[in-house]
Amino acid sequence: MAIRRKKLSVIGAGFTGATTALMLAQKELGDVVLLDIPQLENPTKGKALDMLEASPVQGFDSNIIGTSNYEDTANSDIVIITAGIARKPGMSRDDLVNTNAGIMKSVCENVKKYSPESIVIILSNPVDAMTYVAYQTLGFPKNRVIGQSGVLDTARYCTFIAQELNVSVEDVRGFVLGGHGDDMVPLVRYSNVGGIPIEKLIPADRIEAIVQRTRTGGGEIVNLLGNGSAYYAPAASLVQMTEAIVKDKKRILPAIALLEGEYGYDNLFMGVPTILGGDGIEKVFELELTAEEKTALDKSADSVRNVIKVVEGN
Ligand SMILES: NC(=O)c1ccc[n+]([C@@H]2O[C@H](COP(=O)([O-])OP(=O)(O)OC[C@H]3O[C@@H](n4cnc5c(N)ncnc54)[C@H](O)[C@@H]3O)[C@@H](O)[C@H]2O)c1
Ligand SMILES: O=C(O)C[C@H](O)C(=O)O
Secondary structure, three states: OOOOOOEEEEEOOOHHHHHHHHHHHHOOOOEEEEEOOHHHHHHHHHHHHHHHOOHHHHOOOOOEEEEOOHHHHOOOOEEEEOOOOOOOOOOOHHHHHHHHHHHHHHHHHHHHHHOOOOEEEEOOOOHHHHHHHHHHHHOOOHHHEEEOOHHHHHHHHHHHHHHHHOOOHHHEEOOEEEOOOOOOEEOHHHOEEOOEEHHHOOOHHHHHHHHHHHHOHHHHHHHHHOOOOOOHHHHHHHHHHHHHHHOOOOEEEEEEEEEEOHHHOEEEEEEEEEEEEOOEEEEEOOOOOOHHHHHHHHHHHHHHHHHHHHHHHO
């Protein structure tokens, strides 16, 4: 049997979608189809061609096409959904829920029709609720519907720890649990630098400042950009998750997964540590939490539930 490259479709060719498409191709994780709405077909084709023309310079052989036609995405191995509106200063991610739920449903109807065997990774916000909408619409098994939040939130947390200690980011390990909102739960107790618990290296008040900055990390970028939200680190996060799946790496990464009893939550999509491999989410890890950590996670879960209620009311 001939060996073929993976087919990776990115729905939404805006800041995050286009950046993700380029990074996927640069890492040669597969051939990339970048799709946006028909009104933006030419700009989408233009972005894809521009990226492809970088390939001789950078030396990658992934193909990239732009389209507004779902037939071009048919039989994708992985579909990454970034379609939707982004927040502006003064807005919360939850303010996007009604618009993006409608977009998510229409995108997922097409994904279900054209790529019924795909693994789907959701980025659009509010992402925990959008992953729920995608799961409902797609009807795929839970291991094939994955939301991105924890890789990004953890990346921010690790960036700030590395800055604080002036050490390599490569030696910083941590975990952020919970919903992708301002009450997410960076797990200080499970964070270390080169194996040394951060509580032995950073004073408590500075750790608290890092935790708070992580929680509002998305808003910090929104306020600086002025007219949109982060895209370089979000795209890098999507690419790390895609690589774990395409290469069946079985990486332990935080991802938004359907919880069915884990951590005491039922029928809730929220960020938890998972194994990501060729089957998508292959396992959800249940960590032991202190009473304080569980209270914080309960608060975050309540926030996610409140947004899901809005979606269910539509
Ligand atoms: N989960 C996360 O960690 C995370 C991180 C960054 C951004 N986001 C979210 O991702 C989404 C996209 O952000 P962005 O910065 O790329 O926004 P953007 O406005 O630059 O791009 C969104 C694109 O989606 C397209 N789109 C809208 N409706 C569509 C449809 N029905 N089909 C196909 N494409 C459609 C738009 O035309 C636009 O090109 C936002 O909701 C943002 O909040 C989430
Ligand atoms: O903050 C946002 O609205 C975008 C994204 O969720 C992020 O965390 O950067």
